[in-house]
Amino acid sequence: MTDGDLVADLxxxxxxxxxxxxxxxxxxxxxxxxxxxxxxxHTGSAEVIGITGSPGAGKSTLVDKLAKAYRDEGLTVGVIAVDPSSPYTGGAVLGDRIRMASTTGDMDTFVRSMSARGQLGGLSTATGDAIKAFDAFGIDRVIVETVGAGQNEVDIVRTADTVAVLVQPESGDDIQMLKAGILEIGDVFVVNKADMPGADRTVKQLSEMLEGRENGEWTPEIVETVSTSGEGIETLIETFTSHRTFLESSGTLEAKARTRYAEEVRTLLREDAGRLLEGEIDRRGGIEEFVDRISAKETDPYTVADEIITPLERCLVEEETPPQR
Amino acid sequence: MEEVEMSVEEDQRAIRCLVAKVGLDGHDRGAHVISRAFRDAGFEVIYSGLHNAPDEIVQAAVQEDVDVLGISILSGAHNTLIPKIVAGLEEYGAFEDTLIILGGVIPDKDKEPMREAGVDAIFGPGTPMSETIEFVRENAPER
Known part of the structure; x- marks a missing residue:
């Protein structure tokens, strides 16, 4: 399969x-x-929903029920489920698929398990581009399930249009709710396992947290679900739809897309420039040689960096102001 | 310039395996052990869970684009289940470059027919884990 054929076939x-x-x-x-x-x-038509929350909060089971509900509406669904990779071997056991029981055998619920491959933000480097592949394929709803998140895995907010944060009942006192990080990124808060004791208190704590949060015109909503039974899924989907309407009417969707593109260009350039400079280091005798000289106090890291970047800088300046003849 | 281009797209290939339990048998200790061993060998393992139907295995193998499909069957139903899985993979053009390995209890007389049906290797009880891992490393299809 050549890559040209691959695009055509996709x-x-x-x-x-x-x-x-x-x-x-x-x-x-x-x-x-x-x-x-x-x-x-070919991209731009899929709606991307991010699901995040702590390990065992019920993300995969909820994703399964969401996928089923969208399929029942006649929509096609893509799921990207990210699980952690081993810091020692790079290997991974990707187990989210086991929970996707409602849609097995159905090709139009396209589930892809992904290893985080060492990334720490809750997604893998490939997640953004994989969403594009789903989008170009013509999939209507893309659901991205993050690695079981702690307090700081917030990459999803840059990747998805709508972010749902799952919170388990009894997941801490109100001080936890004051903290920065994951609880700031939810467009929708889902109190899952709402049939468990303590759910009411968690809803109350969340609503206190959300009080007075008036950044932008969208006030995050709280939805109670029981993902094992499917209770509350309908309300959750309605909430996603109203968030989508807000995104479109307020211009936020376009603004988000613009930010995403800008980030993407910057990331690619950082990678490319980094590698160009790695090559330059090698041509100049390799990093070890520089380190030897730094250790011997003949030079220092700042001077070395300057030395290596200067020719590049000069090239760029020459590009801007062509020599006059 | 070509050289730079090459180094930018540094290949970060990982061997992806689907470990599948198919049919009615409910013994998944072996599948857990092999999943863990594969993980420790640096592979990415997708575990299917118990009681999968052949078309569910096909769906998973195609969508996950696995290099290796490891099927564990202890129920004796391999003669009916394996051909169904192979036919499903063929339907989606996924049979040619998927390495199919079979574990569990497969009687000697069935081994040759299983190979003819499309199974690349059979690892019976007591096979050292290192042997299976080595086989996968050497035979995972080039893509």
Missing amino acids: LSGEYRALARTITKIENRSSGYRELVADLHE
């Missing part, structure tokens, strides 16, 4: 081509950048 709706595209993105196989570049013009 656009024509071949599941296998979509799967292989995501693999190439994950592996950063040669040619993957052109592949993603070719997909860009």
Whole structure:
């Protein structure tokens, strides 16, 4: 399969081509950048929903019920479920698929398990580009389930249009609710396992936390669900829809997309520039040689960095002001 | 310039495996052990859970684009289940470059027919884990 065929096959709706595209993105196989570049013009129609929360909060089970509900409406669903990778071997056990019992055997619920591959923000580097592949394929709703999050895995807010944060009953006192991080990023707060004792108190704590939060015109909503039974799923989907309406009518959706594109360009440039400079270091005898000289106090890290970056800087200046003749 | 391009797209390939329990048998200790061993070998393991139907295994194998499909069957139903899975993979063009390995209790007389049906290797009880891992490393399809 050449990459040109791959794009054509993906656009024509071949599941296998979509799967292989995501693999190439994950592996950063040669040619993957052109592949993603070719997909860009076909994106922009999928609605992306992020689901985050602590391990065992019920994310996967909730995602399963959401997928089922969307399928019942006749929509196609893509799920990206991220699980952690081993810091020692890089290996991973990706177990979210087990919970996706309502939609097994159905190809139009396309579930892709993804290892975080060492990333710490709750997603993997490939997640954003994999969403594009789903989007270009024509999938209506993309649900991204993060790694079981602690307090600070907030990458999802830059990736999804709507973020739902799952909170378990009895997950701490009101001081926990004051903290920065994950509780700041929810457009919707889902108190899952709402049939457990303490759910009422958690709802109350959350609403106190949300009181007086008037950044932007959207006030985060709280929805109670029991994902094992499917209770509250309908309300949750309605809430997602009203958030979507807000995003579109307020111009927030467009603003988010613009920020995302800008971030993407910057990330790519950082990677590229970093690698160009790595190459330059090698051409100048390798990093060890510089370190030797730094250790011997012949030079210092700042001077070395200056030395290496200066030629690049000079090139860019020359580009801007062509020499006059 | 070409050289720079190559280094930018640094290949970060990981071997992806689906460990699947198919049919009615409910013994998943072996599948757990192999999942963990594969993880420790640096593979990305997707575990299917118990009691999967052949079309569920096919859906998972295609969507996850796994290099290796490891199927554990202890119920004796391999002669009916395996051909169904292979046919499903073929339908989606996923049979050719998926390494299929079979674990569990497979009688000697069934081994050759299983290979003919499309199974690449059979690892019976007592196979050292290192042997299975080595086999996967050497035979995971080039893509």
